[in-house]
Amino acid sequence: MTSEMISKLPIKTGINVQFNWRTAVLPELRKVVTFDEDIYIEGGRASDPPLRMIGVAAVVKNPWFGQGFVEDLSPEIKRMAPYLGQLITDKLIFLAGSGDAIEAYGKACIAGTSCEVEHASALIHTLQFGNFYREAVGAKSYLGFTNTRGPANTQIQIPLMDKHDTGRRSHYLTVQFSIYDAPAVDELVVALGAATRGRPHHRIGDRYSDLAAMGRDVENPAGVQD
Numbered sequence: 001m002t003s004e005m006i007s008k009l010p011i012k013t014g015i016n017v018q019f020n021w022r023t024a025v026l027p028e029l030r031k032v033v034t035f036d037e038d039i040y041i042e043g044g045r046a047s048d049p050p051l052r053m054i055g056v057a058a059v060v061k062n063p064w065f066g067q068g069f070v071e072d073l074s075p076e077i078k079r080m081a082p083y084l085g086q087l088i089t090d091k092l093i094f095l096a097g098s099g100d101a102i103e104a105y106g107k108a109c110i111a112g113t114s115c116e117v118e119h120a121s122a123l124i125h126t127l128q129f130g131n132f133y134r135e136a137v138g139a140k141s142y143l144g145f146t147n148t149r150g151p152a153n154t155q156i157q158i159p160l161m162d163k164h165d166t167g168r169r170s171h172y173l174t175v176q177f178s179i180y181d182a183p184a185v186d187e188l189v190v191a192l193g194a195a196t197r198g199r200p201h202h203r204i205g206d207r208y209s210d211l212a213a214m215g216r217d218v219e220n221p222a223g224v225q226d
Contacts (some may be wrong), residue, residue: 026083028060030187035177036095039200047200055158055175056092057191058084059182060123062115066186073122081122085129088192089136096194099137104160104171104195106144107133112183113151120188121147133192139163151185153178158193167207167218170198 035055039047063076096102107130109120123129130143144159155178162171175193183189211218 026060026080026087028063028080029087030059030061030182032087032091033057033059033177033179033182034091034095035175042200045201049197051173051198051200052096052196053160053173053175053193054092054095054195055156055177055191055193056088056095057156057177057179057189058088059179060084060188060190062112062119062186062188064119065115073118077122077126078128081124081126081129082132084123084190085132088190089132092133092192092194093136096196101196102137102194103163103197104173105133105137105139105163106158106160106175106193108146108156108158108191108193109148110154110156110183110189111147111149112185112187113149114185115149115183115188117147117149120149120190123188123190129190137163137194141166150183152181152183154183156189156191158191160193160195162198168198169204169206170202171195173199 033056035057037053039051039053041047042051060080063080064070064073093099093102107124109124111117111120124145124147133139133143141161141163144161146157146159148154155176158175160171160173160175162168173195175195179189207221208218211221216223
């Protein structure tokens, strides 16, 4: 895979988006920021293999800023979400080396202090954003998420889970980083995160062992009666 990788991801959004992420330009896009860490020791013991956690975030001007309350957000969602979904996914897959290398995944967004949280949420809570990532890694589970509001340098927290099994606790992780100058008051930050394995030395079992011990059903773990 080269740095001039052109996306050819399978798309089921009904929108054909093809571009080179190093040269493509969305008018609202200010910059793309990456975070990449390798953890070699956890709890005083070696991690074999090392745990790699990656985050990619796009900083964009809020397309609804200054318009007052906008009832219908769908036109800008349809215009921007597929672009951002594929841009961030392509960069993340490039850093990881392949979709198969990613075992856990998630997403997050931050609205600037003069923006609605709904504006940031609009760009990530749509299949036109998330399906690029889901299909690139061959995932079955939904993308865990956070959506919040804050000033520049607010920590981005991307909760991760196993891409196939939401009950696999070993892969409950969080990618954490911040961008020193984003979001500005009129900006949105949209991000995806990944991990190449679960927590080193995980030993708290999984959701299914608890359910079995408690005699509860996976579809109704609290035993709520109709």
